[in-house]
Amino acid sequence: MRILRLTPFFHHDYVDHWPAEFDPVGGMQVQILALSRSLARAGADQLVLTLGFPGLPPTKEIEPGLTVRIARTSLPKVRSEITGLVGLGQAWLLATVRECLRLRRGDWRPDLVHVHADGQIWPLVAGRVAARLLGVPYVLTLHCSRLSVYQPMSVVDSMAHRLVTHAERQALRYAARVSTLTTRTADVVSAATGLDRSAIVVNPDAVDITPAGPAEAAAFAERYGLTGRRPLIGYVGRVAHEKGWPDLLRLAELLADLDPTFLVVGDGPQRERMEREIAEAGRSHQFVVTGFLPHEQVPAALALVDTLVMPSVHEELGGSAIEAIMTGTPVAAYAVGGLRSTIGSACPDLLAEPGDVRGLAEVVRHVLADRDAVVAQLKAAQPATASTFDMAATRDRMLDCYRAVLAGAGASSRK
CATH class of the missing domain: 3.40.50.2000 (Glycogen Phosphorylase B;)
Structure with missing residues (x-):
């Protein structure tokens, strides 16, 4: 299967530096990379559209079945203590839409879109737009949910909270399948949106760590x-x-x-x-x-x-x-x-x-x-x-999710 993965945050693990203004690596980035690698080794063909910083190759094949492409329009360097660079999410969204338009004309066409959301509005919008442009269903993973755990991080964020929460509801309702990291968020999302709880996949992050001696x-x-x-x-x-x-x-x-x-x-x-x-x-x-x-x-x-x-x-x-x-x-x-x-x-x-x-x-x-x-x-x-938090189990649950979507079972997740 071919998967278009949309995420502003992805761990470029071949670098030894990371400019802070481009949102340094954290748990979400590491986990998405680990999942992507595991899926590639299981035979999935993936293209990741993500942010990157100057100096990274525009397109890089991390390993067979996993290609990462930088999606970011140019933007002025105005710093923010919340997001790093002001407009970083918007720059990723615009570039992602542009890349999707190119994919419509290219030889590589995805079977589905998988978008990873972190509590900001831009991935929530990107998933719906990409799916519509490419004519394929999309899977939504909530790495941080406004409905469940997110707490606004500034005055401006508090003002936007209602809008972004509404965008999350809409993105959830139109997704072919929804994945959450915890049972609690799955329960909250189901109650808040009317999604069938049985159709929400609880797929926690995996642990792949070797203790140091x-x-x-x-x-x-x-x-x-x-x-x-x-x-x-x-x-x-x-x-x-x-x-x-x-x-x-x-x-x-x-x-x-x-x-x-x-x-x-x-x-x-x-x-x-x-x-x-x-x-x-x-x-x-x-x-x-x-x-x-x-x-x-x-x-x-x-x-x-x-x-x-x-x-x-x-x-x-x-x-x-x-x-x-x-x-x-x-x-x-x-x-x-x-x-x-x-x-x-x-x-x-x-x-x-x-x-x-x-x-x-x-x-x-x-x-x-x-x-x-x-x-x-x-x-x-x-x-x-x-x-x-086993990687093989996490990978297999995601593969089962993809197969259900491609078999047309995604429509049953909406009431």
Whole structure:
């Protein structure tokens, strides 16, 4: 089968740098790449239309059956602390429509469109437009749902929230099939739109991580000057509003008696602001910020830290939490979105109420005081976690979804 994959966010894993203004890599990007690779190896032929940054090849065959094409019109470099560059989503949408018009005249025609939505309006529009232009059905995956977990990230975003939520409803109703990462979002979406719940595929992100050994962790520690610095508290993800990074500074205050070091792995539109606020608080000596790192270096960071913290404002699933569980690294997090199930099912004592920084600090203290017991609890949960977030199962569920759409079963998902 031929699949046209539409996503503004995709992990170009052959690079060693990533300009922050072009939305640095995060869990959604990594997961879409992993799924695409797995599908290609199962025989699917895919073309991915995604954003990219200057210096990337316009078209690149990642492997047989998986070609990535950069879709982005030129735009002025006006920075935003929410989206990186202002107009990035619009630039991707316009270029995607242009590419679809070219595909209509070309030799490669997709059997279906699969669009990946992140809570912004542009992918929701792109899926419907592409499907109509190409005369094929489309599958919609909600990596972050406005109806379920999304929290507006700015005043402007709050003003647009009703419009984007309406666009999500419409995109859901016209999709041939809908895929969500969690059962909770599937239930919310079904209730809010009237979609037949049985026709919504719950297909969580997959885990494909090899834990780092002591030598790799030691080399990572030496590279970033972390040797002997304990306790070491980690943060892995985009430095952006929705990830709740300001609470790292509040944690540093509340845990001052422990004199912890914070390892921040990632980059994002608010990195400069974060580093400025760290300096203004007089805590630069407590923070080590690596910036963007290739994903294969993340296991070494997870192996090194005493605990990972996830103070997210919203989180559809929480890929970093799943990876941490599979490496035996404790996670202290707010009980938001999918974290309530990913962490809650493994070790519910590691969750604090959303926004309760003092509660999060107490979770960190609990981990540091009894880390061996917490790690043992996480290791006991690893078989169930691995089974739930298995790549082969994720791939097979998606293939079954595609086959149902191509067999004409998609119409039954709408009332």
